[in-house]
């Protein structure tokens with residue numbers, strides 16, 4: 001495929017990360033289009049894309065692959081725009097949107113073009129936005145859902161997987177509706193709950209000033225995703241309304257039963273509520289068991305290559321910073337994603353953070 005052209009529309013976190021992943025395996029010319037000129041220029045100056053185009057009409061010329069990586073309502077508008085343009089024969093068009101049914105339905109406008117639309121959704125990301133947060137390894141070992149039409153020829157699906165090989169993701173295929181139902185439960189609904197918890201805190205703070213000062217640990221963990229892009233989440237909610245409305249109804253029933261349980265003040269019942277949730281949670285394939293106490297922990301984002309742990313520990317050892325514990329958090333199936341390093345003191349943690357940043361490691365303190 002080398003020497004071919006790829007057009008990426010939307011140069012944010014996901015568009016940028018896909019571009020980097022494609023570059024790992026292909027020598028294609030990657031052309032980028034973004035309505036926000038700053039993002040496009042940044043993508044070019046960071047070598048994430050090779051060229052900027054300032055119109056879709058120009059961008060589609062010679063493109064064998066078009067990837068739409070914009071918020072999902074924009075994705076539909078872009079599909080309409082693509083349908084008006086002259087596209088290359090058998091161009092593969094895919095998207096990365098968090099919803100699939102509405103987008104795949106919209107792609108029917110392309111049916112008279114010789115274009116092949118295959119819906120896609122890489123199931124990994126972050127609460128961060130923008131091309132600056134892009135990473136070539138963002139999708140490593142994540143699930144990457146594809147929703148090809150039932151009569152889409154296998155060679156096109158394989159062609160798309162080949163383009164996306166550098167993501168090192170695990171591809172799975174399903175129908176758009178199945179996708180929206182599944183992702184509604186495990187991703188979209190939790191984002192609503194995270195935002196609602198933050199609103200609850202903000203309301204309480206109207207009466208009790210400075211209460212958020214005390215919001216640490218669990219509250220921060222459970223609401224991290226409330227820092228995601230509001231444009232992106234507005235669009236997702238509007239696309240997956242039916243699934244989310246039905247989940248909200250179930251949630252209301254759940255909360256009503258919690259209220260009843262609390263009013264009854266039956267200690268066994270309350271214990272069972274938490275105990276059964278814990279049992280289920282502990283069985284999730286996140287490998288959260290054996291957690292070490294979260295004192296002076298530093299999280300380090302690492303790429304999956306042999307020797308990366310030795311590199312990190314070597315940097316710290318070389319400056320006599322001792323690590324009291326180290327844990328690999330496999331955020332996704334079998335991937336070395338994040339290292340949790342523990343230190344004896346805040347001072348040591350800060351020294352380690354500064355030092356690792358000098359070696360371009362991204363580090364986080366989550367307490």
Ligand SMILES: NC(=O)C1=CN([C@@H]2O[C@H](COP(=O)(O)OP(=O)(O)OC[C@H]3O[C@@H](n4cnc5c(N)ncnc54)[C@H](O)[C@@H]3O)[C@@H](O)[C@H]2O)C=CC1
Nearest residue numbers: 010012013014034035036070071072097098125126129130
């Ligand atoms: N952020 C995440 O963790 C994940 C996001 N997704 C999906 O990926 C898509 C992109 O999300 P992010 O990269 O996180 O967002 P982002 O906000 O980082 O980037 C989106 C980019 O699209 C550009 N854009 C908006 N409208 C446009 C238009 N009409 N034409 C050209 N460019 C346009 C924006 O200027 C921005 O640079 C969304 O559909 C989202 O649902 C999928 C998986 C994970």
Ligand SMILES: O=C(O)C(=O)Cc1ccc(O)cc1
Nearest residue numbers: 098123124125126127187225
């Ligand atoms: O940051 C997180 O935990 C996310 O939830 C990222 C994310 C956001 C949207 C998606 O469609 C998939 C993954």
